[in-house]
Every structure is written in C-alpha cells, then in structure tokens.
Amino acid sequence: MVSRVAVTEAFWRDRRVLVTGHTGFKGSWLTLWLSAMGAEVTGLSDGMPTDPCLFELARVHEDVRTIRADVRDAAAVRHAVTECRPEVVLHLAAQSLVRRSFQEPRETFAVNVMGTVNVLDAVRVVPGVHAVVNVTSDKCYENRDWEWAYREDEPMGGHDPYSSSKGASELVTSAYRRSFFADPDGPRLASARAGNVIGGGDWGADRLIPDIMRSALAGETAQIRNPHATRPWQHVLNPLSGYLVLAERLWTDPAAATGWNFGPAEDESRPVGWIAERLQALWPDVAWAADPAEHPHEAHHLRVDSARARARLGWAPGWALERALESIAEWYAALRAGQDMRDVTLAQLAAFGAEPSR
Numbered sequence: 001m002v003s004r005v006a007v008t009e010a011f012w013r014d015r016r017v018l019v020t021g022h023t024g025f026k027g028s029w030l031t032l033w034l035s036a037m038g039a040e041v042t043g044l045s046d047g048m049p050t051d052p053c054l055f056e057l058a059r060v061h062e063d064v065r066t067i068r069a070d071v072r073d074a075a076a077v078r079h080a081v082t083e084c085r086p087e088v089v090l091h092l093a094a095q096s097l098v099r100r101s102f103q104e105p106r107e108t109f110a111v112n113v114m115g116t117v118n119v120l121d122a123v124r125v126v127p128g129v130h131a132v133v134n135v136t137s138d139k140c141y142e143n144r145d146w147e148w149a150y151r152e153d154e155p156m157g158g159h160d161p162y163s164s165s166k167g168a169s170e171l172v173t174s175a176y177r178r179s180f181f182a183d184p185d186g187p188r189l190a191s192a193r194a195g196n197v198i199g200g201g202d203w204g205a206d207r208l209i210p211d212i213m214r215s216a217l218a219g220e221t222a223q224i225r226n227p228h229a230t231r232p233w234q235h236v237l238n239p240l241s242g243y244l245v246l247a248e249r250l251w252t253d254p255a256a257a258t259g260w261n262f263g264p265a266e267d268e269s270r271p272v273g274w275i276a277e278r279l280q281a282l283w284p285d286v287a288w289a290a291d292p293a294e295h296p297h298e299a300h301h302l303r304v305d306s307a308r309a310r311a312r313l314g315w316a317p318g319w320a321l322e323r324a325l326e327s328i329a330e331w332y333a334a335l336r337a338g339q340d341m342r343d344v345t346l347a348q349l350a351a352f353g354a355e356p357s358r
Helices: 025-035 075-084 098-103 107-127 163-177 209-219 237-252 272-282 306-312 319-338 341-354
Strands: 016-020 041-044 065-068 088-091 132-135 188-193 223-226 259-261 288-290
Touching: 016 025, 016 075, 025 237, 041 075, 041 223, 065 075, 075 107, 088 107, 088 237, 098 107, 098 163, 107 132, 107 163, 107 272, 132 237, 163 259, 188 237, 209 223, 209 272, 209 319, 223 272, 237 306, 237 341, 259 306, 272 288, 272 319, 288 306, 319 341
Parallel strands: 016 041, 016 088, 041 065, 088 132, 132 188, 188 259, 223 288
Antiparallel strands: none
C-alpha cells in the first residue's frame, strides 16, 4: 500500500476549467471527474474521435459546455478562451496514435504542435488564466531503447512523427514558459508526460486494449503486433490524478511550472503479450495471436522516472496494473450486459478515490 496525495475536491468546486480534447478517451474521463467535483467545465473539441465513444456512452455531455472547434484554428481557440474565461486550462487535444502519424504526418504535427501554440497563445493574450497543464506523452523523449527510465531533463526527440510532434510540443511549452509566462503572478505553465494509459471506454484504433476488447465483443481473435515490446501500462485515472494535483500545485507554487513524468511503479512495466494473456484470464472470451505482418517502427523499451512527481507533488499511482486490468474487464462486461455506462464509469471514479493505492 502506498500513500498518495489525493485530488482536492474543494479546489475544483466552482472552478472554471477549459479542457481541450474533452471528447477523447482521456478527456472524457477527466471531464466526468471534474464535473463530479463541481467544476464549471467547458470542453473544446472538433467532434467525436471514435464510434462508439466514451463521451457518448457515459453521457459526459450532460455535465459540460461544449465548444465545437478545431485546435488548429487559432481564431476559434482564442474565441473559446475569451468566451469561457477559464482559470485552469488542461490541454489534451491531440492526434494521439503512433501508427496514424505515419499515415498522416502533416496532420499530426499540425494538431500536436500548432494546436499547442494556438492554446498557449490564447492564454498569452486573454487575461484570467492562472494555471495551464499541457499534456504531451512519455514518447516525447529521444528514445534510445535503453532499459532504464527517462527523467524530465532528458533530450526531447522522437523516431516517428507522433513522438517527434510531442517532443516539439514540449519545446513550444518551454519557449512560451520562458518568453511569456516567466512572471510568477501570471499564468503558470507545466507539461505532463504519461503514456500507455488503459481503461474502460477506450476505442482508439491500433491500440492494444481496444483491439482486444473489440475482438472479444465480436467473438473474433485479436491480432497483436510486437507481443514482446515492453510498456509502462497504467490505468487512465493514475496520470489524470497527476494532472489535477499538478494544476492545484501550480495555483500556489510558481516552481511547479516545469515538466513532470507520471508513470507507474518501476516493476509495473510488462510485455504486450503478458497484458493479452492476463486479460484472457480475466475474460475467457478474449482470444489473440501474434500478427506476422510488417509494422512501422516502435520502440521496444520505454519507461519514465516519476521520482520528481512523487517527491515534490506527493503523487503516486492509485491503481496497480492488476487492479487496472480488473476494472477494464468489469467495464466492458457491464457494456455487454447493457448496463448504464455513465453509472458504471462514475462508480469506477468513486472507487479510485476511495480505495487505498494497490
């Protein structure tokens, strides 16, 4: 059992918050969580990223004001920030798929780099924002396929367009922080780096858990690429709790305006094949096989060191990998049984907050 700093519900009550990318997998969980704490949430998105979509299944729209806009549209982003007058901005809007970045590199860079520029520039010219968290990825680091974890001061980089775009988003964040947000009484800007998040309601293409669960629900065998690749898997609520704790700290501490890793415990990294086998044990309908086809380059090893967040923010992951996988099997079983997925998702949020870290 690990003690962790909890998200402060009183801080978020009646707080004006802008969440970009609020209709995505992570954005939907985050928006539902903020709304449950009483925040006044405005979401900016250009539509539903998948079909089905957690945002619709959990009826997140009941709790949030939505502004339909493309993060690549600078004028629309500035208008949204002006209209909702946020005190906190949580920037999650992104093209988040590695394989898609090989097919659509220009779009990936436009969304992930210029989208970040547009959000930060709107914060620069519209008064009232106090804390900004730019969510990038653990893939922002120049990956050398070594077995030890990357710390926040490692060089930015990326082999593929997605990873490179997230490294570039970090460089944009650093430039805006030093050029425009250096005044401790002005907006305070931090970045948050996490990856390989898993959880109920993820329908992203070419992602391990969604591919497995789609196949299981359809009675098919999932084709798994790179079963020996090792990743730092973690339930989506773990890094989301880190983003919220970080935003709270930014409110009171200018020194928090830097980059932060939010990853699982060091012994929680597991091969892709191990995850598939464990899900098969939790849900016997799961069937999988290694995909022999050629695939674009993906790093074999990737881990981040979260010692800074643990030591300075008091943050620690709430759910260990086994509990995360149990919650995923429970979520999709509830979906198949026709349960109210809003109630199911809110119940998992409540359980995450109530259970000791494990």
